[in-house]
Amino acid sequence: MRERFLEQILEKWEGWISRKDLDALSTDALREVSEQLKEQDPDFLRRLFQKFQDGVGKKTHSPDSGELQPPSRNCLKLDTSRIFGRSELAKKWIQTGKTAVVILAGGMGSRLGCPAPKGTFPIMPVSGKTLFQVHFEKISALGRHYGVQIPVYIMTNRASHQPTIDFFRGQNWFGVPESDIFFFSQAEMPFLDPKNGAFFWNSEGRICHGPDGHGGLIQALVKSGAAEDMRRRGIETLNTFHVDNPLVPVLNEQFLEAHLVRKSEMSSIVVEKKDGKELLGNLAERPGARKTLEVVEYLDFPEETAMQTGPDGKLKFWAGSIGIHLIQLSFLERMASEMESSEDFLPFHLPLKKTAARDGNVWGIKPERFIFDVLPFADASLFVCVPDRNDVFATLKDDPVPVREHLSRLYASWLRQTGAVFPENARVEIAPELALDPFGLKERIQAGIRWEFENIYLDAKGAYAK
Numbered sequence: 001m002r003e004r005f006l007e008q009i010l011e012k013w014e015g016w017i018s019r020k021d022l023d024a025l026s027t028d029a030l031r032e033v034s035e036q037l038k039e040q041d042p043d044f045l046r047r048l049f050q051k052f053q054d055g056v057g058k059k060t061h062s063p064d065s066g067e068l069q070p071p072s073r074n075c076l077k078l079d080t081s082r083i084f085g086r087s088e089l090a091k092k093w094i095q096t097g098k099t100a101v102v103i104l105a106g107g108m109g110s111r112l113g114c115p116a117p118k119g120t121f122p123i124m125p126v127s128g129k130t131l132f133q134v135h136f137e138k139i140s141a142l143g144r145h146y147g148v149q150i151p152v153y154i155m156t157n158r159a160s161h162q163p164t165i166d167f168f169r170g171q172n173w174f175g176v177p178e179s180d181i182f183f184f185s186q187a188e189m190p191f192l193d194p195k196n197g198a199f200f201w202n203s204e205g206r207i208c209h210g211p212d213g214h215g216g217l218i219q220a221l222v223k224s225g226a227a228e229d230m231r232r233r234g235i236e237t238l239n240t241f242h243v244d245n246p247l248v249p250v251l252n253e254q255f256l257e258a259h260l261v262r263k264s265e266m267s268s269i270v271v272e273k274k275d276g277k278e279l280l281g282n283l284a285e286r287p288g289a290r291k292t293l294e295v296v297e298y299l300d301f302p303e304e305t306a307m308q309t310g311p312d313g314k315l316k317f318w319a320g321s322i323g324i325h326l327i328q329l330s331f332l333e334r335m336a337s338e339m340e341s342s343e344d345f346l347p348f349h350l351p352l353k354k355t356a357a358r359d360g361n362v363w364g365i366k367p368e369r370f371i372f373d374v375l376p377f378a379d380a381s382l383f384v385c386v387p388d389r390n391d392v393f394a395t396l397k398d399d400p401v402p403v404r405e406h407l408s409r410l411y412a413s414w415l416r417q418t419g420a421v422f423p424e425n426a427r428v429e430i431a432p433e434l435a436l437d438p439f440g441l442k443e444r445i446q447a448g449i450r451w452e453f454e455n456i457y458l459d460a461k462g463a464y465a466k
Helices: 002-012 019-023 027-037 042-054 088-095 131-146 161-170 214-224 226-233 253-261 329-341 371-377 400-416 438-444
Strands: 099-104 152-156 181-185 188-190 209-211 237-242 266-272 281-286 292-296 319-328 352-357 360-365 382-385 427-430 455-459 462-465
Touching (some): 099 214, 181 214, 181 226, 214 226, 214 329, 214 371, 253 266
Parallel strands (some): 099 152, 099 237, 427 455
Antiparallel strands (some): 188 209, 281 292
């Protein structure tokens, strides 16, 4: 069996892998290397490396020509103070089971000192609930309001897939029927040596791989059977977002109505960037016979363009993408078909990123695709903005303290709007089962109530000192 693995690998990967690389590996390690490489094409990787050398692969090819222009500031502004009762159209769309939630949750918590999937990280300021839990409590609260079970699809990767399922099992699926949660894994791509395109090997004798970017969602939905499951359920519209933002306005009625009325295939939420160098994708418009929207990754956006300001001193390219989209299932299926037909339809980005190799951390080419790269191909695409980004955006990267403080300040502001009196520096958390917005909280909390707690946690049962 060992010799068979050796022959299979060396025959396909001659010039990439030497017999010496493989001789030191155990049979189990050989089997895993063979599995890693099964879906890879050496000729395709050679072409990717050539594109890296040629400086290609940084920007999406657009259907239209013309220079990118700043998006208009005259956009629909979401009112996050009251999320329900905004749209009968959106309400019926949700109630009739035409929507689903897709959480992009492949990342691990390594930058947080946590070896587990990022979604399992405790982030809430008082209760310590995890990212996964707060998202699922929101989804459950929406389900109760609309009287429907909202299916959830969770994209993982090779490293996080089984630990994520194990975590959910240990949490009893957060009270959601197991049949309404669909876990699927995105593909992986090998890191390539920027000097010669060779593989890197890690200390365990495996080839250094990484997820193929959040754009991997498109083909993973189809290949995993998730898209087929959605079709079976009658789902048409997907709300996709990243697991690391606990403030995502899930299935927001205003956003959904705008998407449906325009018959958009893909819509996005943007926020005002703090400055030109903020690490957010830059939303822009491309004029032409068919005007399109595009999001340009910050690494690919020229700094001099990002820093441009208008006569009022404000950024011209002001709109930062925060990874929250409404996307039609039929559009994603069409994009998956196009990607399957042509490797150049949605080119890989080829940034240099660190990976842990057997000789220490090294810089390697990490091929990845981004979900927003299909935006130019969407019919009637649109974007909406949020007047105060703090209401919808508190992404967890490498330090949980600012995120917890952000959440506490936001919930404290909701609580003060009810007339409640409590210590200025109290930590505050409001459970989604109690309220999803300030208006809902006012309906549930007695006006002018007083607390002396330093840590206030409110759920449907009342207020508790933690």
